[in-house]
Structure formats: structure tokens, C-alpha cells
Amino acid sequence: xxxxxxxxxxxxxxxxxxxxxxxxxxxxxxxxxxxxxxxxxxxxxxxxxxxxxxxxxxxxxxxxxxxxxxxxxxxxxxxxxxxxxxxxxxxxxxxxxxxxxxxxxxxxxxxxxxxxxxxxxxxxxxxxxxxxxxxxxxxxxxxxxxxxxxxxxxxxxxxxxxxxxxxxxxxxxxxxxxxxxxxxxxxxxxxxxxxxxxxxxxxxxxxxxxxxxxxxxxxxxxxxxxxxxxxxxxxxxxxxxxxxxxxxxxxxxxxxxxxxxxxxxxxxxxxxxxxxxxxxxxxxx
Amino acid sequence: xxxxxxxxxxxxxxxxxxxxxxxxxxxxxxxxxxxxxxxxxxxxxxxxxxxxxxxxxxxxxxxxxxxxxxxxxxxxxxxxxxxxxxxxxxxxxxxxxxxxxxxxxxxxxxxxxxxxxxxxxxxxxxxxxxxxxxxxxxxxxxxxxxxxxxxxx
Numbered sequence: 001x002x003x004x005x006x007x008x009x010x011x012x013x014x015x016x017x018x019x020x021x022x023x024x025x026x027x028x029x030x031x032x033x034x035x036x037x038x039x040x041x042x043x044x045x046x047x048x049x050x051x052x053x054x055x056x057x058x059x060x061x062x063x064x065x066x067x068x069x070x071x072x073x074x075x076x077x078x079x080x081x082x083x084x085x086x087x088x089x090x091x092x093x094x095x096x097x098x099x100x101x102x103x104x105x106x107x108x109x110x111x112x113x114x115x116x117x118x119x120x121x122x123x124x125x126x127x128x129x130x131x132x133x134x135x136x137x138x139x140x141x142x143x144x145x146x147x148x149x150x151x152x153x154x155x156x157x158x159x160x161x162x163x164x165x166x167x168x169x170x171x172x173x174x175x176x177x178x179x180x181x182x183x184x185x186x187x188x189x190x191x192x193x194x195x196x197x198x199x200x201x202x203x204x205x206x207x208x209x210x211x212x213x214x215x216x217x218x219x220x221x222x223x224x225x226x227x228x229x230x231x232x233x234x235x236x237x238x239x240x241x242x243x244x245x246x247x248x249x250x251x252x253x254x255x256x257x258x259x260x261x262x263x264x265x266x267x268x269x270x271x272x273x274x275x276x277x278x279x280x281x282x283x284x285x
Numbered sequence: 286x287x288x289x290x291x292x293x294x295x296x297x298x299x300x301x302x303x304x305x306x307x308x309x310x311x312x313x314x315x316x317x318x319x320x321x322x323x324x325x326x327x328x329x330x331x332x333x334x335x336x337x338x339x340x341x342x343x344x345x346x347x348x349x350x351x352x353x354x355x356x357x358x359x360x361x362x363x364x365x366x367x368x369x370x371x372x373x374x375x376x377x378x379x380x381x382x383x384x385x386x387x388x389x390x391x392x393x394x395x396x397x398x399x400x401x402x403x404x405x406x407x408x409x410x411x412x413x414x415x416x417x418x419x420x421x422x423x424x425x426x427x428x429x430x431x432x433x434x435x436x437x438x
Contacts, residue, residue: 196400196415198408203398208366214350215362253410 027210027217028060033279035071038168044275051206057276058219058284061210066231070283078160078229078281081236085157094145100158103142108161115166115278119267121178128182128263131159132238150257156227156236163227163280170277171224173270186268189261195252201269222273223266225282232285239266309423312387312405320392321380326403326423336432339425346402346421346429356436366398372438383430386421402426 033040042057059067069075089100089108104110119128129137135158136147148155175183190201204213205221212218226239233241240257243265247254255261308328315322325331339345341360349357351366373382385392389399401407402421421429 192409194408194410196407196411196418196420198400199398204366207398211365212362213364213366218366247410248412250408251412251415252408253412 028056028219031060031064031067033057033059033067033071035167036073040168040279041170041275041277042279044170047274050272051202052209052220052272055222055273055276056220057224057273057279057282058222059225059279059282061217061219062283062285066283066285069229070225070279076229076281076283078227078236078283081153081157082161082164082281085154085161088154088158089161094139094143096142096144098143100138103138108165110165111162112165113169115163115280116169116172117174119173119182119263119270121174123178127260128179128267130239130258130263130266131162132258135159135162151238151241153236156238159227159238160236160281163278166278167280168277170275171270171273173267173274175267175271179267182264182267183271185261186264186266186271189265190268194247195250197250199250201246201265220272221269222276223269224273224276225279225284227280228282228284230284236281239269312403312419315387315403317384317388317391320384321378322383322387323380325427326383326387327427329427331424331427331429331431333428333431333435336428336430339421339429340432345425348429351399354436370433370436372436374434374437379430379434382433383426386426386430386433 028043031042033042040057040059042060044055046052046055059070069077073079086108089104092099092102101107114134115131118134119130121127122129122133132148132150132155135155139145140147148158173179193200193203201221204218208218209220210218223239223242226242227236228242229236238257240262243262244254244257255265310316310324310326315326316324337357340348340354341357343350348354348370349360349363351364353363353365353369353371355369355371357363377385381392385399387403388401389397390401393399400420403419403423403426405417405419
């Protein structure tokens with residue numbers, strides 16, 4: 001390769017990364033999400049240590065059709081599962097003869113604010129816990145019932161119902177103190193290239209957010225709307241299912257749902273969305 | 286022919302497509318010269334028509350995931366993660382294109398998102414099904430490089 005060609009290539013790469021940076025800022029649409037009169041914050045100025053200037057909800061990258069499904073709870077296909085979870089909340093299960101409502105007499109509304117703080121530190125087990133962990137701990141310890149599988153319909157419905165109580169509240173996860181090593185572990189995972197295709201989370205969701213990858217509009221990979229109703233799944237799915245899907249796509253061996261690795265990654269990715277509204281249950285394609 | 290020799294023959298035939306043919310360069314033996322690969326990996330010129338299929342196929346090149354290519358109008362939704370490939374053969378010589386497809390990192394730098402299509406060592410935790418395997422075969426690479434060589438404006 002001659003010198004002129006080489007310097008052109010270097011110039012080209014720099015030019016490209018500049019336009020990509022601009023594109024990533026410009027490409028989400030300008031739509032506003034208001035559900036039942038409540039404004040959902042889908043855009044917020046990022047903290048100084050963020051790789052982004054502005055954080056955008058994945059909602060802003062979706063088509064008008066998909067967006068409108070989330071803007072109206074009667075249209076939102078996740079609400080069938082939410083309604084089932086409201087009934088499940090009253091169902092007595094397990095040797096202790098209790099339902100969720102036996103302890104939580106105020107109903108799911110008692111959990112307003114919880115989703116925004118997850119994953120949170122659990123001093124008893126010396127680890128961060130996710131909403132799935134919290135629900136299953138109630139089931140096994142207080143109800144003496146069987147735990148639900150991570151991706152079971154009942155679990156997805158219950159995480160959607162409990163998450164919904166925080167809708168509109170800003171994501172606010174703890175990343176310091178006991179969480180520090182977990183945050184760091186999640187960050188390391190985020191930037192580690194994996195799989196035969198040799199890509200990290202950041203390759204797509206940081207360097208290329210706003211760009212199209214085939215028919216998909218790459219978002220910042222925010223998780224403030226989980227569990228989400230994904231049209232491709234024809235149902236609700238968990239954060240860890242989404243992580244697994246990405247790892248499968250790049251031909252990497254995924255970590256297990258509920259594993260320390262995915263909990264750490266959930267913490268780190270949640271922290272990249274600090275200040276965005278909880279949108280649970282969001283709709284995506 | 287005994288059952289045993291039949292079996293041996295069957296095993297040989299099954300293994301043949303992945304075995305190194307005389308003239309096919311194994312991934313670890315590929316020689317880069319000044320950020321180019323001059324020699325065909327198979328020792329033969331590639332087939333541009335088949336290369337176009339490799340380019341499109343989602344389980345092979347899946348190149349449209351990231352690149353716009355106006356020559357393939359019948360396919361909708363071209364990605365924009367990488368640069369458009371219209372006229373790519375005016376900007377790069379074939380030995381350079383071969384090097385980029387084989388191991389993008391050597392030419393474009395370690396930070397590039399582009400996969401290396403003929404390299405055995407890839408990211409951590411590669412799924413068992415793909416462990417120790419290249420994304421494309423030597424023949425696939427030659428065919429797709431032959432196709433890229435036709436993209437002139």
C-alpha cells in the first residue's frame with residue numbers, strides 16, 4: 001500500500017468515526033412518550049462519566065407503529081400478562097399457605113420505586129439481587145413454594161406488574177460501596193469482545209447506536225423498560241434473555257440467566273441509563 | 286470392500302471438505318505482506334457469482350448487515366455500521382480486499398467492529414459449535430473477494 005493511499009485511509013476512518021458520533025446523537029426520533037397523561041422521560045443529559053452526551057430510551061429508536069403500542073395501555077400487548085399477575089398476586093401457594101397479598105396487603109402498589117433501584121445490594125447474601133431473585137426469595141422463604149423459572153410466564157407477568165409500579169420514576173441504581181466490584185465486573189463484560197464474530201456490547205450499542213444493522217435500528221441498549229414485550233418474541237422477555245440473544249447472535253456461549261455475570265452486566269447496563277424513566281412494560285420489535 | 290474399509294472411506298469423504306487441500310492455505314498459515322494477501326487462499330481464482338451469494342447469505346458473509354451495496358437492489362435494508370461498498374474495488378486492490386476479509390484487524394486496526402472471516406482465534410467464549418472454526422471457508426473468501434473485485438463505479 002502506498003503512502004498516499006494509507007493517509008487517505010486514516011483520514012477516512014477519522015471522518016467516519018466523526019459522522020458516526022454525530023449520527024448517534026441525531027438519529028433517535030423527536031417523539032414524546034406520554035402514557036395516561038404521565039410524561040415518560042426518554043431523553044436525559046448523561047452524567048459526565050457516561051460515554052454518551054444524551055441518554056435515549058430504546059423507545060426513541062422504534063417505528064411509530066411500535067411506539068404507539070406502548071403509548072396506550074389498552075394497546076400494549078404486555079398488559080394481558082400484567083392482568084394475570086394481578087390475579088396471581090392473590091393466589092395462595094406453598095406450605096405456608098400464603099399469597100403475595102398475605103404479606104403485601106397494599107397490593108403490588110407497595111412496590112412503587114423498587115424497579116428503579118434494581119439490581120440492589122442484598123447484605124444477607126452478600127450479592128446484588130434482581131427483581132427475579134426478590135420474587136423467588138419471597139416464594140421459597142415466606143410462602144414455602146417452588147421458585148419460578150427465570151423466564152416462566154408467571155415470573156414475567158409478576159416482574160412486569162411490580163415494575164409497572166415504578167413507571168415514570170428515574171432509574172437510580174447504586175454503583176458504589178459494596179456494588180463497586182460488581183459494577184466493575186459488569187463494565188469489563190460490556191467491553192469484552194466475545195464469540196466467533198468477536199464483538200463486545202459496546203461495538204454496537206456505544207460505537208454504532210443510531211446506525212442501522214440490516215433492518216434493526218441500533219439503540220443504546222438501555223434496559224429501563226424490562227421485562228419488555230418484544231414483537232419478535234410474541235411475548236414478554238427478561239433482561240437476561242435479551243443478553244443471551246445478543247451473545248447467541250455473535251456466536252458466543254451465553255452466561256446463564258441469573259448468573260453472577262449477567263447480574264453484574266444488568267447492574268452496569270442499568271447504570272448507563274441513570275435518569276431515564278422506568279418504562280416497564282415497554283414494547284419493542 | 287469390507288465394512289471396515291467402507292467405513293474408512295465414509296470417514297475420509299466426510300472429513301474431506303475441511304481437510305487442507307494441496308494449495309489451500311490454512312487460517313494460521315496465511316501470510317500478510319504489507320497489509321495485503323497476494324495469493325489466492327485456494328490457489329485458484331474465486332467465482333464472483335457464487336461470491337455474491339456468500340455476500341448476501343446471513344449464515345455466511347451476511348455483509349448486508351453492516352454495508353450498503355447498491356449492486357444488490359433486490360435485498361431490502363442494507364446496514365450502515367460499515368462504509369458503503371459501492372465502488373470498493375476502486376479504493377482497494379484485490380490483495381487488500383482479501384486481507385480485510387481474512388483478518389480485518391490487521392488492516393483496519395484492533396478497534397474495528399468488523400469480524401475476521403478467516404481466522405481461528407476469535408473472541409472469548411466462542412460457542413462450542415463454532416469453536417476452532419472460521420466464519421468462511423477459503424473458497425467462500427475467494428469467491429466473495431472475486432465479487433468485491435467487481436464493485437467498480
